[in-house]
Amino acid sequence: xxxxxxxxxxxxxxxxxxLVALFILITAVIGVISYFIxxxxxxxxxxxxxQPLAVGLYFLTFLVVYFVLFFVINAISGTVGGGSRxxxxxxxxxTRSNTSQRRKNQTGPARGYATRSRRRGGSSGASDFVKPAxxxxxxxxxxxxxxxxxxxxxxxxxxxxxxxxxxxxLIDDSGSxxxxxxxxxxxxxxxxxxxxxxxxxxxxxxxFTSDLTMVKDMSTYDKDxxxxxxxxxxxxxxxxxxxxxxxxESGKIDGGESPRILLLSDGNSYPFGKGDVIRRCKKxxxxxxxxxxxxxxDLLEDLADKTGGVYVDSDDTDELNEMxxxxxxxxxxxxxxxxxxxxxxxxGLYVFLRILFLIILGAxxxxxxxxxxSTSSSEIPPIAVLxxxxxxxxAGAVLLEVCSQYATDxxxxxxxxxxxxxxxxxxxxxxxxxxRGRGSSIG
Numbered sequence: 001x002x003x004x005x006x007x008x009x010x011x012x013x014x015x016x017x018x019l020v021a022l023f024i025l026i027t028a029v030i031g032v033i034s035y036f037i038x039x040x041x042x043x044x045x046x047x048x049x050x051q052p053l054a055v056g057l058y059f060l061t062f063l064v065v066y067f068v069l070f071f072v073i074n075a076i077s078g079t080v081g082g083g084s085r086x087x088x089x090x091x092x093x094x095t096r097s098n099t100s101q102r103r104k105n106q107t108g109p110a111r112g113y114a115t116r117s118r119r120r121g122g123s124s125g126a127s128d129f130v131k132p133a134x135x136x137x138x139x140x141x142x143x144x145x146x147x148x149x150x151x152x153x154x155x156x157x158x159x160x161x162x163x164x165x166x167x168x169x170l171i172d173d174s175g176s177x178x179x180x181x182x183x184x185x186x187x188x189x190x191x192x193x194x195x196x197x198x199x200x201x202x203x204x205x206x207x208f209t210s211d212l213t214m215v216k217d218m219s220t221y222d223k224d225x226x227x228x229x230x231x232x233x234x235x236x237x238x239x240x241x242x243x244x245x246x247x248x249e250s251g252k253i254d255g256g257e258s259p260r261i262l263l264l265s266d267g268n269s270y271p272f273g274k275g276d277v278i279r280r281c282k283k284x285x286x287x288x289x290x291x292x293x294x295x296x297x298d299l300l301e302d303l304a305d306k307t308g309g310v311y312v313d314s315d316d317t318d319e320l321n322e323m324x325x326x327x328x329x330x331x332x333x334x335x336x337x338x339x340x341x342x343x344x345x346x347x348g349l350y351v352f353l354r355i356l357f358l359i360i361l362g363a364x365x366x367x368x369x370x371x372x373x374s375t376s377s378s379e380i381p382p383i384a385v386l387x388x389x390x391x392x393x394x395a396g397a398v399l400l401e402v403c404s405q406y407a408t409d410x411x412x413x414x415x416x417x418x419x420x421x422x423x424x425x426x427x428x429x430x431x432x433x434x435x436r437g438r439g440s441s442i443g
Contacts, residue, residue, distance in 0.1 A: 030066055031066075031417050035418070052147075052336075055147055055148065060144045063143055158344070165255060166201065166218065167194070167201060167259075168218075169204070170241065170262065170263045172208060172267065174234055175231055176266055176267055180266040190205065195223070209234055209235065210239070218254060235265060235269050238273045238274055238277055248286070249280075249284065258285045260287045260328060261287070277303070278307060288303045288304055288307045292311070294315040295313065305340055337357060359394055362397060399415050399416065400412050
């Protein structure tokens, strides 16, 4: 015979699987929104301020966006902030019946005390939001300070200087270039760059549309070198870079140990295959410096960032010469905890530090969740919240390191943010699990 509870009812789970699935989906959507807002803040701040501060603002933005959306959605769904009033709003008929029975069983002062307590509890109102608001504020401040400190420590140390052993000019020759550069200033820029370069520096010139054409084979510079461009056709950036890598890997051209590609384009193209191109660049020691005009080009920026190059853009074609020379001769040494890391002495140490710092931040995230869930009456064990959140945060730290260094077609920070967002999804499930008139306050 099955064992029954004190009132003759079988214990049952408060968790509806469909509700869990819904909250996981909602949490993932919140993560996507947080990612795009965070990226906008990161891109705007990285070039405008001290990099550790920009990273701190990135984490702060993620937390603020997440918690605002979290509380809004939970308030709308009625799973947070109801306090004692939630016991009235969300109680079902069986709960009301049980309450009535308890009142009948109570006599004298005990009954009066219970009635007064319920009345006092029902007037809590906005005070139910104070504790979660303070927790969210403490979390934001802690993350902001820790992320600044960790990124500052991560940026310490010298980056290896990558001296190019050859230059490879990869020039967009699509039809739009006839309007963008009708005077063929790109030809003049190649001559100016090579005249100022070391006389022994070999270089090659390619043009590309939807196909790749070798304009000049690898050799040292001669002032009589000529380059012919036709400005006709479409643009396929990834295919062009892949074709140059094919020539380097097959030995058709010899770029030495550290070839540097200068990629110039006025258009964009599909990024499919970008991850493979970046991996091949790293394997062959290739750096890509990119110039975009007359507008911003996210694909060109990503190719430069992930291969240790420089990205430059401008809407002034007259600056083309300066942009090309500045890009191909620059040496990049910047890095941060959220992005690709250029080659550095003791690289294994930086692998360890990035993962360690992000795990510590994830641990702080998980502890706050543990504190919140441990004050609740949900049937989800607080230790389960801590373990699941910790695993997801550790996975996010490891995947950010792996994906940022070895390149994937999915942005590493996107994977990282989604995993962290899902780790907080349990809070939504936790609150939704509060049934049977227990109330639905978060704290």
